[in-house]
Amino acid sequence: MEDSSPKQKQPLKPKSKFADADEFLDAVTPALVNNLDQAEESKAGEGQKKKKSGE
Amino acid sequence: MHISCKVRPLIRTFLFITFLFLIGCSVTPDQQTGPGISSAETFHVPRRNDPLTPEQEKVRQQVTTAVEADIIVYLGNYIEMMTEKRDQDGHVVKPGTRDLMSAMRQGPLVISADDMRSLFPQYAASPASRSIHSQSVHEAVTAMAAELYRRALLIDDPRGNNTVLFTAGGVSSGKTTAINTIDEVHRAAMAAQIIYDGTMRNYESAHRRVMMAMDAGKLVGVVYVFTPIEKSAPWLVDRAVKTGRVVQANFAGRSHWQAQHTFLQLVNDFDGNPAISFRLIDKSGEKAELVPPATMKAKLYSDDGRFKDFEAFIAYTKKLIRTELEKARADGRLIPETEAAFKAEE
Secondary structure (H helix, E strand, O other), X not given: OOOOOOOOOOOOOOOOOXXXXXXXXXXXXXHHHHHHHHHXXXXXXXXXXXXXXXX | OOOOOOHHHHHHHHHHHHHHHHHHHXXXXXXXXXOOOOOOOOOOOOOOOOOOOHHHHHHHHHHHHHHHXXXXXXXXXXXXXXXXXXXXXXXXXXXXXXXHHHXXXXXXXXXXXXXXXXXXXXXXXXXXXXXHHOOOOHHHHHHHHHHHHHHHHOOOOOOOOOEEEEEEOOOOOOHHHHHHHOHHHHHXXXXXXXXXXXXXXXXXXXXXXXXHHHHOOOEEEEEEEEOOHHHHHHHHHHHHHHHOOOOOHHHHHHHHHHHHHHHHHHHHHXXXXXXXXXXXXXXXXXXXXXXXXXXXXXXXOOOOOOOOOHHHHHHHHHHHHHHHHHHHHHOOOOOHHHHHHHHOOO
């Protein structure tokens, strides 16, 4: 009997240039980890930060 | 077959009119924000029944009516706002695009209900109005974010990524600030076609959004930034003081508590599936560090022994926020509207 839980569900084949989701996150995460502390500092100036939203 | 000279011009005219009609149909306002609902369909903003003051309720109705009447225009406004470039003084130096495909050619489409709020002048006019009307526009921006996400998933990424990045973690964890303000992070985030900026507080919603992305053939990444509530609370109050954007203690605490459980549940749900991956960034120490997703278990507020239950954690969050508000008041930085918005839940 097939398990219909999300763990077993076969999604459609992604059409990404990345081989899998791990490769995708490997491209994103290091920069985030290295700069989160800097983001912490810039939070202090959040009110004046360059806002894309124009707030 | 012989067609008389009298009939030929009529046929030519008919074909010409048909041609013009077909061209007219193919250039609808809907194209400006990509595929999805047509202008003939109605868009509905679900009612959440949050308790609102009469003033807030009035704005809620105005905003809901406006969005339901013209969702395409509002999504276009949002895409334009998110793609325009501004200088240090906030002046637009390069106009944005209203077209979803053009936006995705430039970089990731960031879907942020928080940023959507500023489309509404009733909310964005001043720090005071932001404090008062954050709740008033909540229903509309939540529905808009969901609709934009649905439409964005229909698009094959022109940059070939076909990826969705979900940010997760309690409010005021620093994740959005990093993506918005730091060039290196911004460049790395170009690997995403869509960035869904949120907390992933609600498991059902998070699971549904992940499944939608996978069903659309996208690779999915979930990055959770764990910032302890003690570190988060001062940022949350500081932002409210500076911008008027208030996140009440109840919601803030709930986001920190529930997002942890949602994250762990999703890690378990999709274990072994190469189309989705998870990262946990721990900001509890001096420096942010990448740790295995499963270590979230050791960080659960529900299990760390300090709080007997969820209500105790919310009470603790309220206390932290109250302390920060008192400091801001003592410094003369707190406007009455912001303080009132924090106190409205008590």
